[in-house]
Amino acid sequence: MKQTSTASTREAVHAQEQTHGTATLGPLLCWAVVFADIGSSIYYVPGILYASVSELAGFFVLLTMVVFVLLTLKYAEVSQRFPEGGGVVSVAAQAINSWAGALGGMLILVSYFLTAAISCLSALQYFGVVVPAVLPYVLWITIGVLILLGCLNWIGINESAKVSLIGALVAFGSDLAILWTVFTHLSVGQVWSLFVDVFSRQSLTPTSILVGFASAFLAFSGLESISQLSPVMKSPRKKVIGIALFLVVLTIGTTSPLLTLLATVLQPKEAADPILSTQLISLLGGHWGNLFLQTEVAISASLILVFASNTAIIGAYHVFMALARMDFFPSFILKRNAFRNTPHWSIVLATGIPIVILLAVRGEINQLGDLYAFGLLGAFTLTCLGIDVIRNRDRSQARHMSRAAAIYEEALTIPTLPSEAVTALPQASRNGQKAAAVSLSGISTRPSALERLGKGVWKELDFWLGVLTTALVALAWSISVVSKPQAALFGGTVALCGMAVASINYMRRGRPPIAVTQIGPRQRDALLVLLASHDEQSLTAIKAAIKESQGKPLIFLYLSDQLPERVATPWEIVDPYLEDEDARSVFAQAEKWARAAKVPRHFIYRESKNTNPALVWRFLQPSEVIVSPQLAEQLRDINPDRIRYELTPHGKVAHFLKHW
Structure with missing residues (x-):
């Protein structure tokens, strides 16, 4: 049933990756x-x-x-x-x-x-x-x-x-x-x-x-x-x-x-x-x-x-x-x-x-x-x-985490059970397992080995077809630069002027630009740092995480309650993170400190009302979660092996440790 739990967790986490606005x-x-x-x-x-x-x-x-x-x-x-x-x-x-x-x-x-x-x-x-x-x-x-x-x-x-x-x-x-x-x-x-x-x-x-x-x-x-x-x-x-x-x-x-x-x-x-x-x-x-x-x-x-x-x-x-x-x-x-x-x-x-x-x-x-x-x-x-690059990153992570890849592949191959069989399961085994019992017929939907092989071949073919597309487009771009130097001169000048303005503005503002990412594949050697709007201990948790990391990657998850309700329009880039000054300030400080300590880091920004930190924890399976006591209550659904509280000069920080 552990595989079923992982599958339903992935579905629940990915269900939260929804667009804002009105479709x-x-x-x-x-x-x-x-x-x-x-x-x-x-x-x-x-x-x-x-x-x-x-x-x-x-x-x-x-x-x-x-x-x-x-x-x-x-x-x-x-x-x-x-x-x-x-x-x-x-x-x-x-x-x-x-x-x-x-x-x-x-x-x-x-x-x-x-x-x-x-x-x-x-x-x-x-x-x-x-x-x-x-x-x-x-x-x-x-x-x-x-x-x-x-x-x-x-x-x-x-x-x-x-x-x-x-x-x-x-x-x-x-x-x-x-x-x-x-x-x-x-x-x-x-x-x-x-x-x-x-x-x-x-x-x-x-x-x-x-x-x-x-x-x-x-x-x-x-x-x-x-x-x-x-x-x-x-x-x-x-x-x-x-x-x-x-x-x-x-x-x-x-x-x-x-x-x-x-x-x-x-x-x-x-x-x-x-x-x-x-x-x-x-x-x-x-x-x-x-x-x-x-x-x-x-x-x-x-x-x-x-x-x-x-x-x-x-x-x-x-x-x-x-x-x-x-x-x-x-x-x-x-x-x-x-x-x-x-x-x-x-x-x-x-x-x-x-x-x-x-x-x-x-x-x-x-x-x-x-x-x-x-x-x-x-x-x-x-x-x-x-x-x-994103596709290759996913492939590399799956290749180096064979267990995670196996669970991911088997998420769609779990035999379905009749509803009465699910009812007979212990309550603890049924928690979060609704996605596994989707059929009343009791007929197994496990793909054959040939189907799984075909799926793997198609993924590889799709990846290399994408690489071929990139090569062809890059070839066309290179040819145009040589055959139409006036286009390269014009376009290059405009782009360079724009990047010059960006550099000057960056130095003037002094806040490093952050690229927030979606919730990606699990990283069991990583440390998850839970942050939230109006949490006075956010910077304390960041400092403690960088000190604790010892070279391990840090995943900063910011849960926001300040997302504006508005209707999107075509061509508008609807990224709530860009409008959340508190989140951007916190991430900017985390970026500065992590960069100085040469620690790998990832930044994830989500709505607090649509994100269950326990589900993210189950899906990513980090070795440790670092959080302020104010947010520790949001992790009540997880089952860590040990909880350790650290008293720092700036406040208390909770460490949830788990050996997967």
């Missing part, structure tokens, strides 16, 4: 938000890619589509592991350290700035199909629209997921209408012949393949949106993410490669024209369809591109706020106006920087596309690397 988005709305971001890329990518790889643009989008599918698997895991949102910021911080999280924030900001600029500019260029008079003034009108979007965000009006759903459905319907129209005039065989003719005219070299592969990632910018929706996803989150990303892959895979191929191969003269290359999809519909389709596509493209631009502004100012809460950016970024209670300085930065970029490149969309690669691929690479 509102199901699979369809999540798809709509992500498609409205990724799906908008098709309207400007063909022209940008044509400038660098000519008529092979469609081929390279199709080639990169394979890596895009692998990337969706990585981002699905990001969304599951980090329900507070944050994407690359949260992943890099927990996998590596807080400074890596800050770097991830700088990279995604570079991507957001360029998304806002290029999407808004493309929206006005497509609108020029309907009203050609705007084209001579498209740069200044674009700047005006960005200012308007900034004002709307200052007022507090953001497009909802339902609005994105309408825009996504209209855009996807328009894409299908164009494909249907073209394929009613051309057979699949004729399209294939066009594709083959391209290779007869264009020579592929190793260099051109690498450059085209790296450049085509622009067609899939926006995938990171799924990780920013975690705080507002409905449960079960894993199912919602799976369905939403399946729909994303299906819809993007159906439209993006084909539309890019047709828009460039069938319209080589338009693709080479500096003005017409920004309207290729609409012109494709008009040439093979009629004026109505051309106008409808131009209008729907303009709307979804404006949505994408606004999404980038929202994402950027939320990242600004998260980095400010983490003490990397000055605190004035967090200030809210009294009129609408919106973060006006964050919004000003998120809107103003894209405007500066537009002015710097004089509205040249191809230059914006060239600048895109560094931030986008950098964020993708750091996210993938972070997930690999």
